[in-house]
Amino acid sequence: MTTTTSELIARCQALFDDLNFTYAREWKAAVPGRIVVGYMPFYVPRELIHAAGGLPLGVLGGGDQLEVIQGDAYYQSYICRIPRSTIELGVTNRLDFVDAMLFPSICDVIRNLSGMWKIMFPHVKSRYFDVPQNFRDDVGGDFYIHELNELRDMLAEVSGRAVSDDAIRASIALYNENRALVREVYAFRAREPWRAPSAEVYLLMRAGMIVTVEEHNRMLREYLAAAAKETRPRRDNSRVVVTGAFCEQPPLNLIKSIELAGCYIVDDDFMLVNRWERSDVAQAGDPLANLAAAYLHNSGDTSAKYEPDQAKKGLYLVEAVRRTRAEGVIFASPSFCDPALLERPMLQRVLAAHDIPYIAFKYAENSGQMQPIREQAGTFADSIKLWSNP
Amino acid sequence: MTHPNAAQVIKDSAMLKQKEMIASNYSKLETAATDGRKVAATFVPGNLNELIMCFDMLNNLPEINAIQNGMRKKTGGYIMEAEKRGHSEDVCTYVKADLGMIAKGNIGPDGQKLPAPDLLLLSYTGCFTFMKWFELLRDQYKCETAMLHVPYQGDGKITSNMVSYVVKQIKEEVIPKLERVSGVKFDIDRLRENLARSARAEEDLVWVLESAKAKPSPIDAYFGGVYYIGPIFTAFRGTEDAVEYYRLLRGEISERLARGQGPVTPGGDMSHERYRLVVEGPPNWTSFRDFWKMFYEEGAVVVASTYSKVGGLYDLGFRHDPDRPLESLAEYCLGCYTNRNLPARIDLIEKYMDEYQADGLLINSIKSCNSFSAGQLLVLREIERRTGKPGAFIESDLVDPRYFSPANIKNRLESYFQMIDQRRAGGQSAARAV
Structure with missing residues (x-):
């Protein structure tokens, strides 16, 4: 029986709405010895978790459905929302089945959260996962391979079994397939955005934070097949890239509002981990060296990653605009997000130099009032249609 | 005073x-x-x-x-x-x-x-x-x-x-x-010579900072401390000037210590030490003197601070080492206060609370500085839990005058000092934070 987009997206929506992570709980309970490893944005090598017999679980805050009560007691008003809702998830036992947590090197808030986790949840193995900002194989590469080895050891300790090179190679193959399919979905949406509404693509990608990679690969294939068959009206929308939302996620309604206001989102940075490596990670040879090489030389760009070459600063965004034939960029950043907000003026300068229009606004994961967003995005879409060069 | x-x-x-x-x-x-x-x-x-x-x-x-x-x-x-x-x-x-x-x-x-x-x-x-x-x-x-x-x-x-x-x-x-x-x-070899001078200055700096273990403390390790760390945190570490500065400073503090004097403040010598505090977080700079005054007018002395470790943490034993020049520079960078994880920061504060016989921990939470600020409310809870001493939390900013509210901060500090008094008097029910 063929799955329709609505059936598939309904499943993704249910996964998205479930803040008790029932899928992951059931997955773990199904086979003794399975482990679940939570990770925060923007990137961790999920291959290692998978190779350790684990389920990588993306922990992306509590969204707009979680009432944050205790989490607020840990943070001042001028700190973003994702750490407080993540703490809320922890202290309300919604993550009590998680065996280990990884906190990637994205900003000082998430970095410090790694230490808070050690204190608040001492029975959970937690690790700050550092990535190199030096991109030479013999410098940053050596450091990173060592970090990967330490992570491998930690996962072996948590799972109680060694993580072999062969197992990592097999996981790399699965994630290569996953990334290829994710790229295909993004390319499909950029080609025919009316057939792949961004809220659907978002939920589909978000499912990849929860389900096994094998299952996500199936879902991506099914979506591509089903979406191609959909007949949906093609609107005279402007094509935009959304950037700055790589950590604390926007409410789903915000994504819908942007499209309702007349903008097709043709590229975004919502969940970079899904497509961090831009092409396949090599499978032959030392798998950790291959993961390191992919990180150093074949990974995406975001403000948490240093750009050594001033001349290349921000060009990835220009390239995304060109590749997807976008007509403008929306900077949508969480309030108090240091990486996104410090980066923004530099990216805006680069866009201005390339005559690419942009607008900017801030949100929180629990923002409820969408009217201002709709008005801003609508005005932006109109201005593109009226004033941009044909 | x-x-x-x-x-x-x-x-x-x-x-x-x-x-x-x-x-x-x-x-x-x-x-x-x-x-x-x-x-x-x-x-x-x-x-x-x-x-x-x-x-x-x-x-x-x-x-x-x-x-x-x-x-x-x-x-x-x-x-x-x-x-x-x-x-x-x-x-x-x-x-x-x-x-x-x-x-x-x-x-x-x-x-x-x-x-x-x-x-x-x-x-x-x-x-x-x-x-x-x-x-x-x-x-x-x-x-x-x-x-x-x-x-x-x-x-x-x-x-x-x-x-x-x-x-x-x-x-x-x-x-x-x-x-x-x-x-x-x-x-x-030139680097080794510079590092040897750094180590000499570091030795004297640590002596100065640790002089605050005495009662009364001859220094204020936060407001005064920012002056003391100035040369070694900035363009002078490794210079003869820095060595000379810390030699002079140590001599001056030795004399104060021998005479049983309190710290020098903008208001003159502080004569009566009433409260000994550990402070976490950077100071506000736009109202620095007004901020300091709120402390010394109440007889509050900061005996240890984490901000004075942000450009190098020397009191746990690290010294720049001319025999391991590059490794030593690396270890210096890795060891700076905000490069330590939150549990290590809390351990350090607890140690200060104990060794410096502090009455409590004050956190000045800085809006601008997530590196310091994210997690400070947990730091406060942990220190209170471990030491049984009261903590207080105030908010300001580094250099944005819009975020320094003197009346609000003064109120909180005064309430906090009262809470310490109550605790000393045996009142165990003082509010956890002001």
Whole structure:
């Protein structure tokens, strides 16, 4: 029986709405010895978790459905929302089945959260996962391979079994397939955005934070097949890239509002981990060296990653605009997000130099009032249609 | 306590010496172009001053410029200028004060034009914002940039992998760029000499900071402490001037200690020590003296502070080591306070609470500084739980005068001091935080 987009997206929506992570709980309970490893944005090598017999679980805050009560007691008003809702998830036992947590090197808030986790949840193995900002194989590469080895050891300790090179190679193959399919979905949406509404693509990608990679690969294939068959009206929308939302996620309604206001989102940075490596990670040879090489030389760009070459600063965004034939960029950043907000003026300068229009606004994961967003995005879409060069 | 007016404040020899040193560095920066001196801009935590000196380069520190401008009430305008130019109201005000100053002609705190740097030496230690700050400066100056990525102590320890990574970067990235920009060849013996001088100054600094274990404390380790750490955190670590400064300072503090005197404050000698505090977090700079006054008027002395460890943590035994020059620089960078994970920071504060016989912990939470601030409410809880001593939490900012509310802070401090009194009197039901 063929799955329709609505059936598939309904499943993704249910996964998205479930803040008790029932899928992951059931997955773990199904086979003794399975482990679940939570990770925060923007990137961790999920291959290692998978190779350790684990389920990588993306922990992306509590969204707009979680009432944050205790989490607020840990943070001042001028700190973003994702750490407080993540703490809320922890202290309300919604993550009590998680065996280990990884906190990637994205900003000082998430970095410090790694230490808070050690204190608040001492029975959970937690690790700050550092990535190199030096991109030479013999410098940053050596450091990173060592970090990967330490992570491998930690996962072996948590799972109680060694993580072999062969197992990592097999996981790399699965994630290569996953990334290829994710790229295909993004390319499909950029080609025919009316057939792949961004809220659907978002939920589909978000499912990849929860389900096994094998299952996500199936879902991506099914979506591509089903979406191609959909007949949906093609609107005279402007094509935009959304950037700055790589950590604390926007409410789903915000994504819908942007499209309702007349903008097709043709590229975004919502969940970079899904497509961090831009092409396949090599499978032959030392798998950790291959993961390191992919990180150093074949990974995406975001403000948490240093750009050594001033001349290349921000060009990835220009390239995304060109590749997807976008007509403008929306900077949508969480309030108090240091990486996104410090980066923004530099990216805006680069866009201005390339005559690419942009607008900017801030949100929180629990923002409820969408009217201002709709008005801003609508005005932006109109201005593109009226004033941009044909 | 005596209260001489400002004109009557007598500056000690060490204070005069530091003033001369700072003025001299700004003076050298102003004439760098005519003197043919190259300039490196770099940050306080994880700075490589001994290495920079090997290349005859001058050291310009954007954070120090922001602090100096903050104390001179100039940063409010600079921050607004940066915000007008598109920088978010949510981000670090050091960054905006610096960018605003550049936008308004790059006139330094002493009223003279600062030179454009020849090299941006980005020591990415303990603070994510540093990386973006230097990318923003690179966008302005279009000059050579050397990145030194210092890994975070996520598990609260320095590993050999971390040291090796930092050393390789110093060898492969930093030194070649310093050589290229300066035209001076690297001489490791010169570095060893500089590091030996650093270690001598560090020894005296630690002695000074630890003098606060005495009752009464002869120093204030936060408000006074920011003066004491000035030379060693900035352009002078590794110089004879710094060695001389700390020798003078130690002598002066020894005398105060022998005489049983309290700290010197802007209001004169503090005669009666009523409260001994540990403070976590940086101070506010735009109302620095008003802020300090709220403490010394109540007889509150800060006996230990974490801010005085942000540019180097020496009281746990680390010293720059001429026998292991590059490794020692790496360990220095890795060991700075905000590069330690939260459990290690809490352990350190607990140790201070105990060893310095503090009455409580005060956290000055800085809006601009997530590196310090994120997690501080947990720090407060943990310290209270472990020590049974009361904590207090106030909020301000580094150099944005809009975020310093004197009445509010004074109220909180007064309530906090009352709470300490109650606790001393045996009242166990004092509120946990004010």
